Amino acid sequence: GAVVSQHPSWVICKSGTSVKIECRSLDFQATTMFWYRQFPKQSLMLMATSNEGSKATYEQGVEKDKFLINHASLTLSTLTVTSAHPEDSSFYICSARDRRLGRNQPQHFGDGTRLSIL
């Protein structure tokens, strides 16, 4: 089945540093990838839609200068949390949809990246 890989699976950083999270579709190509954030005991919240070769679309309330998204190829999207602070600590999850299949086909999710800012 379709596999989406995230790296790293967890990261601990000092406040003020920038952290890059990678999301790769391993056995399919994805024109569109999605980034979510999940705080403890809460549901997943869509942050942005990453579009290959063009700018990402951010959800209301998500700072695009804080969360930089790059979707440079059909198999890789990156999320960079710039100047991270403790309140950015969360579980970040990406998903992707196979470009060969119709829009109604399911998205496949990575296993998430747990980010802890000290």
Place this chain on the structure above:
Amino acid sequence: DAKTTQPPSMDCAEGRAANLPCNHSTISGNEYVYWYRQIHSQGPQYIIHGLKNNETNEMASLIITEDRKSSTLILPHATLRDTAVYYCIVRVNDMRFGAGTRLTVKP
């Protein structure tokens, strides 16, 4: 996108069928119903999806009412490993999660 309503929690005995309901009364004609589950500290796992016909795969069955305003996910023989949060989602484009149902399978 249509909103969904799910009970916050359910219990099920191991080996019995787990029936998880979802209301989506504002669903539109071209929106599919998707079910995912999330086991603690993992990414969501796709289970099944459908438009208006009932669907079955190796994991579960999806029963959608004729008016499409509600659906039920059926895990035919629940195991302890099926303990998770189950999300019912209806959408055309991006996928947005509600609070889901926390299913606890008990021995």
